[in-house]
Amino acid sequence: xxxxxxxxxxxxxxxxxxxxxxxxxxxxxxxxxxxxxxxxxxxxxxxxxxxxxxxxxxxxxxxxxxxxxxxxxxxxxxxxxxxxxxxxxxxxxxxxxxxxxxxxxxxxxxxxxxxxxxxxxxxxxxxxxxxxxxxxxxxxxxxxxxxxxxxxxxxxxxxxxxxxxxxxxxxxxxxxxxxxxxxxxxxxxxxxxxxxxxxxxxxxxxxxxxxxxxxxxxxxxxxxxxxxxxxxxxxxxxxxxxxxxxxxxxxxxxxxxxxx
Amino acid sequence: xxxxxxxxxxxxxxxxxxxxxxxxxxxxxxxxxxxxxxxxxxxxxxxxxxxxxxxxxxxxxxxxxxxxxxxxxxxxxxxxxxxxxxxxxxxxxxxxxxxxxxxxxxxxxxxxxxxxxxxxxxxxxxxxxxxxxxxxxxxxxxxxxxxxxxxxxxxxxxxxxxxxxxxxxxxxxxxxxxxxxxxxxxxxxxxxxxxxxxxxxxxxxxxxxxxxxxxxxxxxxxxxxxxxxxxxxxxxxxxxxxxxxxxxxxxxxxxxxxxxxxxxxxxxxxxxxxxxxxxxxxxxxxxxxxxxxxxxxxxxxxxxxxxxxxxxxxxxxxxxxxxxxxxxxxxxxxxxxxxxxxxxxxxxxxxxxxxxxxxxxxxxxxxxxxxxxxxxxxxxxxxxxxxxxxxxxxxxxxxxxxxxxxxxxxxx
Numbered sequence: 001x002x003x004x005x006x007x008x009x010x011x012x013x014x015x016x017x018x019x020x021x022x023x024x025x026x027x028x029x030x031x032x033x034x035x036x037x038x039x040x041x042x043x044x045x046x047x048x049x050x051x052x053x054x055x056x057x058x059x060x061x062x063x064x065x066x067x068x069x070x071x072x073x074x075x076x077x078x079x080x081x082x083x084x085x086x087x088x089x090x091x092x093x094x095x096x097x098x099x100x101x102x103x104x105x106x107x108x109x110x111x112x113x114x115x116x117x118x119x120x121x122x123x124x125x126x127x128x129x130x131x132x133x134x135x136x137x138x139x140x141x142x143x144x145x146x147x148x149x150x151x152x153x154x155x156x157x158x159x160x161x162x163x164x165x166x167x168x169x170x171x172x173x174x175x176x177x178x179x180x181x182x183x184x185x186x187x188x189x190x191x192x193x194x195x196x197x198x199x200x201x202x203x204x205x206x207x208x209x210x211x212x213x214x215x216x217x218x219x220x221x222x223x224x225x226x227x228x229x230x231x232x233x234x235x236x237x238x239x240x241x242x243x244x245x246x247x248x249x250x251x252x253x254x255x256x257x258x259x260x
Numbered sequence: 261x262x263x264x265x266x267x268x269x270x271x272x273x274x275x276x277x278x279x280x281x282x283x284x285x286x287x288x289x290x291x292x293x294x295x296x297x298x299x300x301x302x303x304x305x306x307x308x309x310x311x312x313x314x315x316x317x318x319x320x321x322x323x324x325x326x327x328x329x330x331x332x333x334x335x336x337x338x339x340x341x342x343x344x345x346x347x348x349x350x351x352x353x354x355x356x357x358x359x360x361x362x363x364x365x366x367x368x369x370x371x372x373x374x375x376x377x378x379x380x381x382x383x384x385x386x387x388x389x390x391x392x393x394x395x396x397x398x399x400x401x402x403x404x405x406x407x408x409x410x411x412x413x414x415x416x417x418x419x420x421x422x423x424x425x426x427x428x429x430x431x432x433x434x435x436x437x438x439x440x441x442x443x444x445x446x447x448x449x450x451x452x453x454x455x456x457x458x459x460x461x462x463x464x465x466x467x468x469x470x471x472x473x474x475x476x477x478x479x480x481x482x483x484x485x486x487x488x489x490x491x492x493x494x495x496x497x498x499x500x501x502x503x504x505x506x507x508x509x510x511x512x513x514x515x516x517x518x519x520x521x522x523x524x525x526x527x528x529x530x531x532x533x534x535x536x537x538x539x540x541x542x543x544x545x546x547x548x549x550x551x552x553x554x555x556x557x558x559x560x561x562x563x564x565x566x567x568x569x570x571x572x573x574x575x576x577x578x579x580x581x582x583x584x585x586x587x588x589x590x591x592x593x594x595x596x597x598x599x600x601x602x603x604x605x606x607x608x609x610x611x612x613x614x615x616x617x618x619x620x621x622x623x624x625x626x627x628x629x630x631x632x633x634x635x636x637x638x639x640x641x642x643x644x645x646x647x648x649x650x651x652x653x654x655x656x657x658x659x660x661x662x663x664x665x666x667x668x669x670x671x672x
C-alpha cells in the first residue's frame with residue numbers, strides 16, 4: 001500500500017511537474033523561458049528618445065543610438081551613442097554585462113578624444129539625470145536575479161504571470177521588483193521597483209510592442225514613473241534593425257573613438 | 261585665359277562640393293563668450309593690468325559620411341578673439357581629415373587630434389598633438405596635427421601607427437598677456453635644433469584590455485613637443501636675460517599608461533622615459549579616483565582624487581612644475597537633468613610648496629546652453645632672487661595671475 005502510493009505519487013509528479021514546483025522554481029522557469037525565447041538575435045540597433053519630466057512638468061530630452069551584440073555564455077555588449085543634448089553629442093558609452101559579476105564600462109568624451117573607465121558599482125545611480133537607474137537600462141541577464149512566481153493576472157486585457165525578481169548582484173538599489181510578464185510574448189508589461197526600505201519607488205510600463213524576425217518582441221515605449229518624487233521619464237525606442245553584422249571589434253575601447 | 265578657365269572650373273567644383281556637403285553633412289559645434297577676472301595686478305610692467313577681459317571663441321564641426329559609412333570627412337576649424345592678449349586672438353584647424361574604415365583596419369589622413377593617457381593632473385604621455393598653451397596654460401588644449409594614422413585592431417591588442425610629417429611649435433602668450441614665464445618667452449625667436457618644420461616624427465602605440473585593466477605602451481621618435489626654454493641676453497651678458505627662447509629637439513620617448521577599476525576605485529598611472537634633452541630621464545604620475553555614490557540625499561556622487569607626480573628631468577630639459585608634487589581633488593556630480601558638476605583641485609610641490617588651487621563648475625541651461633566656471637589660484641610661489649639665473653620655480657612669472665573665468669557656451 002505504502003509502495004503503491006509512492007509509485008502513484010512519483011507518476012503524478014512526472015505527469016504534472018507543475019504540481020511539484022515551488023513558487024521559486026516556477027518563477028525561474030518562467031524567466032528562463034523568457035530568456036530562451038529572446039536568445040539568438042545576434043545583434044540589434046535602435047534609436048532612442050528619452051524625455052525627462054520633473055514634478056513641475058518641465059521637460060528635457062536626450063537622443064541616443066543603442067547597438068547590442070549578443071555574447072554566448074556571458075552578458076551582452078552594448079554601446080550607446082548620444083546625439084543630444086548638444087553638449088554631449090558624440091559621447092559614447094560601452095558596457096560589457098557580466099551577470100552577477102560587475103560589468104565593464106568605458107565612456108568616450110569626444111571633445112577631449114579621451115576614453116575613461118567607469119566604476120560599475122554605481123548600479124542605482126540615475127542614467128543621464130533620468131528616472132532610469134543604470135541597472136534599469138543595462139541588459140537583462142537571467143543570473144542577475146532570484147525569482148518567485150506570485151500569481152496569474154490580467155493587465156489591460158493581456159494575460160500575465162506575476163513574478164517577483166530579487167537582485168543578486170551587488171549594489172542594487174532595490175530589494176525586489178514585481179514584474180507582469182505577458183504570457184504570449186514572454187515580455188514585461190509592467191515592473192514595480194521597491195527601494196531599499198521595501199517601499200514602492202517606481203513603476204515601469206511597457207507598450208507599443210512589435211515583433212521582429214518573426215520572433216523577437218521589442219517595446220516601442222517605456223514609461224518610468226517615480227511615485228516618490230513625482231518625476232517621470234519616457235523612453236521611446238524606434239527603428240529597430242537586426243542582422244547588422246556587428247563583431248567584437250565594433251565593441252572595443254578603440255571603436256568608441258570612431259562612432260558617431 | 262587658361263588660368264581664368266581653371267579658376268572658373270575650380271570655383272564651380274568648390275561650390276558644388278560645398279552645396280553637396282551642406283546637404284549631407286552633419287553640422288554641429290559651439291561658440292562661447294569667456295570673461296576672465298584677475299584678482300591681482302600682473303608682475304611685469306608691460307602686462308595689461310585690467311581686471312576683466314572678455315574673449316569669444318567659435319568651433320564649428322562638419323562631418324560627412326559616405327560609402328555606406330566607410331568614409332568620413334571631418335572639418336573642425338577654431339577661432340578666438342581675445343581682448344587681453346593679441347597672441348590669444350588666433351585661429352587653427354583642429355581637424356581636417358579623411359577617415360577610411362574597414363573591418364580589420366582604418367586609416368586617417370589629414371589634420372587630426374589624438375589623446376593618450378589616463379591621469380587627471382598631468383598629460384604626461386600625450387604627445388601626438390602640440391599644446392595650444394595660450395588657449396589654456398595647463399596645456400590640455402591642443403593644436404591640430406598633420407598625420408597619417410593607421411589603426412589595426414587585432415586579437416593581440418590594438419595597434420596604432422603614426423607618420424607625422426610636419427611639426428608645429430607651441431603657442432605662448434604675448435608680452436602684455438597673462439601667464440608669462442619669468443622672463444617671458446620670445447616665441448618669434450623659437451628655434452628648431454638642426455631641422456626644419458618638415459622634420460617627420462613617428463609613433464606607435466599598442467593597447468589592450470585585460471579584464472579590469474586597460475594598458476597602453478607607446479614609442480615616439482621625432483620632434484619633442486615640449487621646448488627647452490633658454491635665456492636670451494638681448495642687452496648683452498652683463499644685463500639680465502631679456503627673454504626665454506623655446507628650442508625644440510629630436511627625442512625618443514617611450515611611455516606606458518594604465519587604468520583599472522576595482523569596485524569604487526579607478527586606478528590610473530602614466531610613465532615616460534625620454535632621451536634627447538640632456539640626460540635620459542623618467543617621469544611618472546600614479547593615483548586613483550575613489551567615488552562614493554548616492555550621497556547628499558540620494559543621487560549625487562562624490563569622487564576623491566589623489567595623484568603623485570614625479571619628474572626626474574635635469575635643468576637642461578624643458579622645465580616643468582611637476583617634479584615632486586601631490587595632486588588632490590574632490591569631484592561632485594549632481595546627476596541632475598542639467599548635469600551639474602563641481603571639481604576642486606590642489607597641486608602642491610613637496611619641495612617648494614608652490615601650490616595651484618583650482619575650481620571648476622559646469623551646468624547645462626536648457627538643451628543648447630552651458631555655463632562653466634573655471635578658476636586657478638597660485639600660492640607659495642617664490643619670486644626671482646637672482647636676475648641672471650632663470651627662476652628655480654617655473655611658475656614664478658604667473659604668481660599674480662589668479663583668475664576666475666566665466667564661460668557661457670552655446671552648442672549648435
